[in-house]
Amino acid sequence: METPLTGNIRPDREPPDLPEYERAGGYRALRKALLSMTPWKVVEEVRSSMLRGRGGAGFPTGMKWTFVPKGPDAPRPKYLVCNADEMEPGTFKDRLLMEGDPHQLIEGMIVSAYAIEADVAWLFLRVEYALSAGRLAKAIAEAYGKGYLGKDILGSGYSLELYLHTSAGRYMCGEESGLLNSLEGKRATPRAKPPFPAVCGLWGKPTVINNVETLCNVPHIVNRGADWFKGLSRTGDSGTKLYGVSGRVRRPGISELPMGTTIREILESAGGMQEGYRLRAVIPGGASTEFVPAEHQDMPMDFDSLQAVGSRMGTGTMIVLDDRTCPVAMLRNLEQFFARESCGWCTPCRDGLPWVEKLLDAVEVGRGEPEDLELLAMHAKFLGPGLTFCALAPGAMEPLRSGLSLFRDDFLRHIREKRCPWR
Amino acid sequence: MMTAEEIREIEAELAHYPVRRAGAIEALKVVQRHRGWISDDSVKEIAAFLGMSADEVDAVATFYNLVFRRKVGRHVILVCDSVSCWVMGYDSLRDRLSASLGIGLGETTADGRFTFLPTACLGACDRAPAMMVDEDLHGPVNPGGIDAILGNYR
Numbered sequence: 001m002e003t004p005l006t007g008n009i010r011p012d013r014e015p016p017d018l019p020e021y022e023r024a025g026g027y028r029a030l031r032k033a034l035l036s037m038t039p040w041k042v043v044e045e046v047r048s049s050m051l052r053g054r055g056g057a058g059f060p061t062g063m064k065w066t067f068v069p070k071g072p073d074a075p076r077p078k079y080l081v082c083n084a085d086e087m088e089p090g091t092f093k094d095r096l097l098m099e100g101d102p103h104q105l106i107e108g109m110i111v112s113a114y115a116i117e118a119d120v121a122w123l124f125l126r127v128e129y130a131l132s133a134g135r136l137a138k139a140i141a142e143a144y145g146k147g148y149l150g151k152d153i154l155g156s157g158y159s160l161e162l163y164l165h166t167s168a169g170r171y172m173c174g175e176e177s178g179l180l181n182s183l184e185g186k187r188a189t190p191r192a193k194p195p196f197p198a199v200c201g202l203w204g205k206p207t208v209i210n211n212v213e214t215l216c217n218v219p220h221i222v223n224r225g226a227d228w229f230k231g232l233s234r235t236g237d238s239g240t241k242l243y244g245v246s247g248r249v250r251r252p253g254i255s256e257l258p259m260g261t262t263i264r265e266i267l268e269s270a271g272g273m274q275e276g277y278r279l280r281a282v283i284p285g286g287a288s289t290e291f292v293p294a295e296h297q298d299m300p301m302d303f304d305s306l307q308a309v310g311s312r313m314g315t316g317t318m319i320v321l322d323d324r325t326c327p328v329a330m331l332r333n334l335e336q337f338f339a340r341e342s343c344g345w346c347t348p349c350r351d352g353l354p355w356v357e358k359l360l361d362a363v364e365v366g367r368g369e370p371e372d373l374e375l376l377a378m379h380a381k382f383l384g385p386g387l388t389f390c391a392l393a394p395g396a397m398e399p400l401r402s403g404l405s406l407f408r409d410d411f412l413r414h415i416r417e418k419r420c421p422w423r
Numbered sequence: 424m425m426t427a428e429e430i431r432e433i434e435a436e437l438a439h440y441p442v443r444r445a446g447a448i449e450a451l452k453v454v455q456r457h458r459g460w461i462s463d464d465s466v467k468e469i470a471a472f473l474g475m476s477a478d479e480v481d482a483v484a485t486f487y488n489l490v491f492r493r494k495v496g497r498h499v500i501l502v503c504d505s506v507s508c509w510v511m512g513y514d515s516l517r518d519r520l521s522a523s524l525g526i527g528l529g530e531t532t533a534d535g536r537f538t539f540l541p542t543a544c545l546g547a548c549d550r551a552p553a554m555m556v557d558e559d560l561h562g563p564v565n566p567g568g569i570d571a572i573l574g575n576y577r
Contacts, residue, residue, distance in 0.1 A: 089505035089544040130558035168487035185447035246507035246548035
């Protein structure tokens with residue numbers, strides 16, 4: 001089984017320095033792309049590979065790149081932004097890539113920037129990832145020192161400046177238009193679309209925003225081709241995937257597995273459930289995805305399969321709900337996060353999420369009323385897609401909507417017994 | 424007054440941006456690194472330096488979780504209260520930290536050594552329950568090991 005993304009990552013996560021990375025085949029894709037491929041050929045290869053964005057939404061990467069104006073008449077400068085603001089609860093996959101193999105990300109960024117003819121690349125990193133920041137800064141300096149960044153890279157005529165930017169902490173920085181506002185030194189509130197960032201992004205210029213894992217795939221696709229990449233997968237969604245598991249499992253962590261690996265196999269890669277705990281459900285891909293009950297364990301974890309059962313793969317990092325944890329309290333914790341991190345830009349989200357949090361708090365501590373379930377269901381509907389400015393509140397409603405249906409008996413018991421039966 | 428060192432560091436960041444006001448967050452972080460927190464006077468100084476109004480800078484400063492608009496201790500403890508850490512024992516970690524420090528969330532010890540804050544997901548879900556002290560990530564934290572961890576920060 002091939003693991004291109006994590007092949008260089010050592011058990012202790014000490015990253016390879018530049019010479020080690022080069023010995024392992026690093027920066028070969030950069031040479032190949034810049035010296036023997038046109039930018040459009042790189043776009044075509046990535047588009048043919050069917051790589052879908054690994055940040056959660058799963059939009060086809062090559063297609064996103066085609067939206068950027070190209071050629072001598074395109075507005076300048078153009079930007080590539082790496083979204084490394086990994087702040088969705090339950091999601092911790094990109095940290096592994098940045099700590100364990102920072103040059104892979106830098107190379108992915110340079111090749112991707114070349115594909116869209118970007119002049120400047122920004123690596124937008126959450127400030128809490130201090131270890132990643134140090135390692136990435138070192139890798140960037142090494143890449144400049146070797147002529148992989150800066151003016152006229154390898155004599156190709158292509159130039160790129162790459163800056164590392166650490167945030168000041170806020171979930172909204174991970175929303176792509178919020179991220180752009182934050183990079184411009186503003187509050188990370190979302191922007192109206194259209195215009196889309198590919199045409200009008202950072203400081204009004206064409207901008208592509210891609211996730212860390214997405215960008216790390218690009219050098220391998222350039223080196224080995226679209227067909228090889230498609231062959232890595234077990235299903236229609238191509239490539240491998242960094243799957244993560246947290247909660248009451250024996251070995252919480254990240255595994256690189258073929259796209260389409262089943263939930264059961266991913267749980268097995270984490271050593272299965274801890275002694276004395278049974279699996280009740282998983283949140284498959286970060287806090288903003290719907291619960292999937294244990295009976296769906298044999299379902300492949302890929303974009304299309306999860307969509308078919310009403311959930312989303314999101315980031316592919318699952319959070320386990322065991323049989324000794326109160327699902328109502330878990331939902332309260334999830335909604336507390338979203339209520340706190342709402343930027344306040346639009347009213348349904350600003351007012352609705354704290355209300356949801358208060359209702360869940362009341363039910364959990366035994367002050368709930370039967371009509372609270374109707375109120376929660378109403379919020380799950382009216383904070384849904386298309387009714388708020390961005391996807392934060394609709395995302396927050398995904399675990400709630402599924403939880404209200406899957407754990408209805410638990411909710412009713414809290415209300416009937418006027419206490420949390422799990423305590 | 425901003426020091427020459429602060430000005431030098433902010434100017435180095437501004438070199439990457441097409442407009443000065445884009446450096447607002449970086450300027451806040453530089454000043455916070457030197458002074459520990461962002462006072463009203465710091466807001467005014469940064470605003471004057473970047474050609475912004477104090478309200479504009481304050482709007483940015485108050486938005487971000489890790490820009491401190493109140494004085495904090497020499498070491499800031501961020502304890503992750505997001506879902507994976509919660510499942511794995513956040514409540515007992517918080518209670519034990521609170522007992523060891525003698526303060527609640529949002530407070531600073533009387534000796535000015537520690538400020539104790541909740542934080543959204545630290546991205547260390549494989550090491551839950553997790554906490555950060557300054558730039559050091561700790562996890563999984565056994566509540567019994569807290570005093571040993573705190574002992575490293577004088």
